[in-house]
Amino acid sequence: MTIMSRRISVVFIFLLLTGCAVYATQKMDQAYGLxxxxxxxxxxxxxxxxxxxxxxxxxxxxxxxxxxxxxxxxxxxxxxxxxxxxxxxxxxxxxxxxxxxxxxxxxxxxxxxxxxxxxxxxxxxxxxxxxxxxxxxxxxxxxxxxxxxxxxxxxxxxxxxxxxxxxxxxxxxxxxxxxxxxxxxxxxxxxxxxxxxxxxxxxxxxxxxxxxxNGGVIPDPKPLSNEHADSVSDWESRFNLDDLKHRLVSRYVYEHIYLYSLYLDESDVRFRLVRSKTPPGEPVSIIATRRPYDDPKVERVYYRLVPERETKVQKNHIPLALTEARYDLWMSYLYSPDYQVESLPSYDYDVSTNPFKAFGVIPSYGRYRFLLEHAQNTIMAFIKGPVCRGQVAVNVINEQFWVYFVNPEVDYRNEMSVFLNGQAQHLDMPAELSSNALPISSWVLYSEKQKDYMSAKAQLIEKAVAKGLPIDMSLIWDGDKQNQNAALTVFRHFDNATVVKGLVGEAPKTAWVIDYPLLERIHYLLVAGFDVYGNVGHQLVTRLYMDFLRMEGEMNFLLLLPKDERDRLRQFWYREANQTIKDYIFDDYLNVDVPTNISYGTGSHKRELIEKLSQRLKPVLNQDYDVKNLALNSTELAALQHLALIKGGGLQFLPEVSVVLITDKQGAPKDVLSVIHNRAHLNISSLLDEEDALAPEEDTVTLAKGVLGDYPNVFMTVSEDQVIDWVHTIGSMESKQDYVNLLNRFGVRRTNPSFWQVSDAIGELNKKARPMESGVLDYNRLENR
Structure with a gap:
C-alpha cells in the first residue's frame, strides 16, 4: 500500500466514523429530542x-x-x-x-x-x-x-x-x-x-x-443535623482565628490533613477541610488549586469543613477523628510554644513547596509531634492519595517493611530547628518545578542537594554523639507507651500499597527509621506536592526523589547496627544495582561514622535488633491482624503459621493480594483471611526493568486476619475443615498449573455465579471488624486466570 493510498484510507475511515456519529446523533435527536x-x-x-x-x-x-x-x-x-x-x-x-x-x-x-x-x-x-x-x-x-x-x-x-x-x-x-x-x-x-x-x-x-x-432522579444529600452544624461552626471558628500565629498553624494543619476524612462524633458522617474564599457563616467558595499550598490569589484564606457526599471507598479513605483531646494536643505542639509570627509565609513556589522554609518559625519539635500523633495517616496519605496508582509510582519501596520513628525527646529539640533552618535550601523538592519537569537534569540537581544535606546531618549526629548522645534503643519512639502509630508495616502489592499499624508478618528484609525531616519530605513530595495531572517528567522525578528518602530511612535503621555490619547489609539490599546508584549509596558523605551503643549477643545482628525493637514497642503493638485472632482451632492456626514461614518455590505464582472467606462447615461466613504475596527483589533501585530484579526464590507470604489491602486480586472460600488442606495445596505448589488447580478447588473467579455473594459477605465482615477504616474494595485488579 502506497503512502498516498494509506492516507486516503485513513481519511475515508475518519469521514465514515464522523458521518456515523453525526447520523446517530440525528437519530437520537429525532427520537428523543435535543x-x-x-x-x-x-x-x-x-x-x-x-x-x-x-x-x-x-x-x-x-x-x-x-x-x-x-x-x-x-x-x-x-x-x-x-x-x-x-x-x-x-x-x-x-x-x-x-x-x-x-x-x-x-x-x-x-x-x-x-x-x-x-x-x-x-x-x-x-x-x-x-x-x-x-x-x-x-x-x-x-x-x-x-x-x-x-x-x-x-x-x-x-x-x-x-x-x-x-x-x-x-x-x-x-x-x-x-x-x-x-x-x-x-x-x-x-x-x-x-x-x-x-x-x-x-x-x-x-x-x-x-x-x-422514572427519570433516574437522585435526591440531594440530607442537610446537616443541628448537632453537626454546631460542631462545624465550633471547629471552623478554631481554624479561622485572626492572629497571625493561629493563621500560620491552621495553614500547617490544612496542608497535612486536607485529604483526610474527618469525623466529628461517633456517627458515619464525614467532613473534609478545604480552603475557601469565604469566611465561616457564608456559603463555602472552594479555592481550586492543583496543590494545597498553591497561591490562593485572595487576600485571606479561610479553612472550612464541608461534608463528604460520596460512598466510602477504602482505597482513598484516611479517617481521623476530630476530638477535643486531639485539638488540645495540636495546640500544645504547634501554638503554645513561645515563638513569634511577624508575617505569614509567601505562596511563591520557592517557599510554599518547602515546609522547612514556609513553617520554619514553628519549632520542629512541635511539627514532628503533630505528625507522629497520627503517623499512620501521614504515611497512608501517600499510599491512598493520587500518587498511589501504578507500578512506577510504588516500585520505589520494598514488598514488606517495618517503620519505626526517631524519638522526638532526643531529636535535638531546638538544635534541630536551627539545623533545619540552615539546611532549608538543601531540602527543596521537585514540586518547585511545578507539574512539568525534566527527570534527568532534576535527578542530578536533587542528588547533589540530598548529598549536601546528608553530609551536614552526619556531622550533626557525630557532634551529638561526641557530646554524649547514645546510639541505642532510646533513639526509637515508643509511642509514649500508648500510641500505636509508633510501629507500622508497609506492604507493596506491585502497583499499589497498604500501611497498617503494628509489625505484621515475619521479620522483613529491610526497615526504615524515620525522623522529622524525612517524614515531612515524604508528605510534601508524595502528597502535597504531587500532581496526578502532571506530565511524565513530573511523575518520574517524584519517583526518583523518593529513592533518596527510602535510602535515608534505611540508613537511619542501619545506624543501630554495628559499623562493620552496615555496609554488608546495604550491599545485600542493593545486589546487582546500577553502579551509579551504588556509587551514590556508598558515598562517604552519606555515612555516619559513629558506633552503636547497643550490645549484641548473637551473630544475627539484624534479627536481634528487630527483636529488641519489638520488645521496646510491645505495649503499643497493634495485634488486630494477627492470625491467632482467627476463629480457628490450634491445629489450623499452626498450619497457617507454618505457611507464613515458607520461602520461594510455588509462592511466586500467587497474586499480590488474596482475600479468603472462611466459612463454617455449613457454608456460613465466619471470618476473613488475607494472603499477601511479598515478591522479593535483588534491589529496587531500577525504574523500568523491575522484572530483572525479582528474586522469586526469596518470596514469602504474610497471612493476616481480616481484609489487608484495598485491591484484592482474587477471592477464595475455605471451609474451616478445609484449612489444613488449603495450606498444604499452597505450600506444595510448583507451577502455574498448580495455582490454577488451587483456584479450581477454592477460588471464586470473576466468572463464578457466587462472586457477588462472596463479595457481600467479605464486605460485611470487613465493616464489622473495622467500622471506621473499612469501605468498598476496588475490583479493577481482579485477575482472570
Missing part, C-alpha cells in the same frame, strides 16, 4: 428519595462503586455520589504516563461547580438528558444500555474469560457516549457492566430499571 440540562432539573419527592437511598444506592455501592470511584475510575465515571453520576464520563485519562505537558485537573467538587461547566470540560452524561419519557429515560441512558448489554450476554460459559476482555489498567478505554453506543455494542458486545463480572440479578436489574424509567 439534549438539555434543563431536562435533568428535577427535585426528588419524598418517595423518590426514599426509593433511591433505600433500594437503588445500595445496589450501586455493592455492584458499581467497586470499579467506579476515585481518580482511577474507568472513563472518570464516579458512581459514588449524585454529583459524580450526573457529571458522567470522559474520554480523557487521569493516569497517563506519556503526556508531555500537564493536563487540566478534573476533580469532582473542586474544578467545576455545575453540570454546565463539566459539559464544557468534555464530560458526557450517563443518564438521559433528552426529553423525559420512559422510552428516552432507558434508551438514551448509557448506564441502562451498559447494564442491559451485560444481561444480553447471559451467564458465563467459561471459568477464564477470553481475549475479548481486556482487564489491564492501561487498556484502551472506549467511554462511548449515548450517540456512539449502538456502534459500541456491535464492536464490543462483551463490554457490558459490570464488566467481566456476573450481571445484576433480576431483582437488582428491575430496581435500577424502575429508577431509570
Amino acid at each position: 439534549p438539555s440540562l434543563e431536562n435533568r432539573e428535577q427535585v426528588a419527592s419524598a418517595d423518590e428519595a426514599a426509593f433511591f437511598n433505600g433500594e437503588v444506592k445500595p445496589i450501586l455501592d455493592r455492584r458499581c462503586v467497586s470499579c467506579h470511584a476515585c481518580y482511577d475510575s474507568p472513563c472518570q465515571l464516579k458512581l459514588t455520589s449524585k454529583a459524580g453520576i450526573e457529571r458522567g464520563l470522559s474520554k480523557d485519562l487521569v493516569y497517563d504516563g506519556t503526556r508531555l505537558l500537564a493536563s487540566d485537573p478534573t476533580r469532582l467538587y473542586i474544578d467545576a461547580q455545575s453540570l454546565t461547566d463539566w459539559r464544557k470540560k468534555g464530560f458526557n452524561p450517563v443518564l438521559n438528558e433528552r426529553s423525559q419519557s420512559p422510552s428516552a429515560n432507558l434508551n438514551a441512558s448509557v448506564l441502562f444500555r451498559a447494564l442491559s448489554l451485560r444481561r444480553e450476554q447471559g451467564d458465563f460459559t467459561q471459568e477464564v474469560l477470553g481475549d475479548e476482555y481486556d482487564f489491564a489498567l492501561s487498556r484502551d478505554q472506549q467511554c462511548p457516549t449515548i450517540e456512539e453506543y449502538n456502534a459500541f455494542e456491535k464492536t464490543h458486545p462483551h463490554w457490558g457492566m459490570p464488566y467481566g463480572l456476573p450481571a445484576l440479578t433480576d431483582q437488582e436489574h428491575t430496581t435500577i430499571t424502575r429508577w431509570l424509567v
Whole structure:
C-alpha cells in the first residue's frame, strides 16, 4: 500500500466514523429530542428519595462503586455520589504516563461547580438528558444500555474469560457516549457492566430499571443535623482565628490533613477541610488549586469543613477523628510554644513547596509531634492519595517493611530547628518545578542537594554523639507507651500499597527509621506536592526523589547496627544495582561514622535488633491482624503459621493480594483471611526493568486476619475443615498449573455465579471488624486466570 493510498484510507475511515456519529446523533435527536440540562432539573419527592437511598444506592455501592470511584475510575465515571453520576464520563485519562505537558485537573467538587461547566470540560452524561419519557429515560441512558448489554450476554460459559476482555489498567478505554453506543455494542458486545463480572440479578436489574424509567432522579444529600452544624461552626471558628500565629498553624494543619476524612462524633458522617474564599457563616467558595499550598490569589484564606457526599471507598479513605483531646494536643505542639509570627509565609513556589522554609518559625519539635500523633495517616496519605496508582509510582519501596520513628525527646529539640533552618535550601523538592519537569537534569540537581544535606546531618549526629548522645534503643519512639502509630508495616502489592499499624508478618528484609525531616519530605513530595495531572517528567522525578528518602530511612535503621555490619547489609539490599546508584549509596558523605551503643549477643545482628525493637514497642503493638485472632482451632492456626514461614518455590505464582472467606462447615461466613504475596527483589533501585530484579526464590507470604489491602486480586472460600488442606495445596505448589488447580478447588473467579455473594459477605465482615477504616474494595485488579 502506497503512502498516498494509506492516507486516503485513513481519511475515508475518519469521514465514515464522523458521518456515523453525526447520523446517530440525528437519530437520537429525532427520537428523543435535543439534549438539555434543563431536562435533568428535577427535585426528588419524598418517595423518590426514599426509593433511591433505600433500594437503588445500595445496589450501586455493592455492584458499581467497586470499579467506579476515585481518580482511577474507568472513563472518570464516579458512581459514588449524585454529583459524580450526573457529571458522567470522559474520554480523557487521569493516569497517563506519556503526556508531555500537564493536563487540566478534573476533580469532582473542586474544578467545576455545575453540570454546565463539566459539559464544557468534555464530560458526557450517563443518564438521559433528552426529553423525559420512559422510552428516552432507558434508551438514551448509557448506564441502562451498559447494564442491559451485560444481561444480553447471559451467564458465563467459561471459568477464564477470553481475549475479548481486556482487564489491564492501561487498556484502551472506549467511554462511548449515548450517540456512539449502538456502534459500541456491535464492536464490543462483551463490554457490558459490570464488566467481566456476573450481571445484576433480576431483582437488582428491575430496581435500577424502575429508577431509570422514572427519570433516574437522585435526591440531594440530607442537610446537616443541628448537632453537626454546631460542631462545624465550633471547629471552623478554631481554624479561622485572626492572629497571625493561629493563621500560620491552621495553614500547617490544612496542608497535612486536607485529604483526610474527618469525623466529628461517633456517627458515619464525614467532613473534609478545604480552603475557601469565604469566611465561616457564608456559603463555602472552594479555592481550586492543583496543590494545597498553591497561591490562593485572595487576600485571606479561610479553612472550612464541608461534608463528604460520596460512598466510602477504602482505597482513598484516611479517617481521623476530630476530638477535643486531639485539638488540645495540636495546640500544645504547634501554638503554645513561645515563638513569634511577624508575617505569614509567601505562596511563591520557592517557599510554599518547602515546609522547612514556609513553617520554619514553628519549632520542629512541635511539627514532628503533630505528625507522629497520627503517623499512620501521614504515611497512608501517600499510599491512598493520587500518587498511589501504578507500578512506577510504588516500585520505589520494598514488598514488606517495618517503620519505626526517631524519638522526638532526643531529636535535638531546638538544635534541630536551627539545623533545619540552615539546611532549608538543601531540602527543596521537585514540586518547585511545578507539574512539568525534566527527570534527568532534576535527578542530578536533587542528588547533589540530598548529598549536601546528608553530609551536614552526619556531622550533626557525630557532634551529638561526641557530646554524649547514645546510639541505642532510646533513639526509637515508643509511642509514649500508648500510641500505636509508633510501629507500622508497609506492604507493596506491585502497583499499589497498604500501611497498617503494628509489625505484621515475619521479620522483613529491610526497615526504615524515620525522623522529622524525612517524614515531612515524604508528605510534601508524595502528597502535597504531587500532581496526578502532571506530565511524565513530573511523575518520574517524584519517583526518583523518593529513592533518596527510602535510602535515608534505611540508613537511619542501619545506624543501630554495628559499623562493620552496615555496609554488608546495604550491599545485600542493593545486589546487582546500577553502579551509579551504588556509587551514590556508598558515598562517604552519606555515612555516619559513629558506633552503636547497643550490645549484641548473637551473630544475627539484624534479627536481634528487630527483636529488641519489638520488645521496646510491645505495649503499643497493634495485634488486630494477627492470625491467632482467627476463629480457628490450634491445629489450623499452626498450619497457617507454618505457611507464613515458607520461602520461594510455588509462592511466586500467587497474586499480590488474596482475600479468603472462611466459612463454617455449613457454608456460613465466619471470618476473613488475607494472603499477601511479598515478591522479593535483588534491589529496587531500577525504574523500568523491575522484572530483572525479582528474586522469586526469596518470596514469602504474610497471612493476616481480616481484609489487608484495598485491591484484592482474587477471592477464595475455605471451609474451616478445609484449612489444613488449603495450606498444604499452597505450600506444595510448583507451577502455574498448580495455582490454577488451587483456584479450581477454592477460588471464586470473576466468572463464578457466587462472586457477588462472596463479595457481600467479605464486605460485611470487613465493616464489622473495622467500622471506621473499612469501605468498598476496588475490583479493577481482579485477575482472570
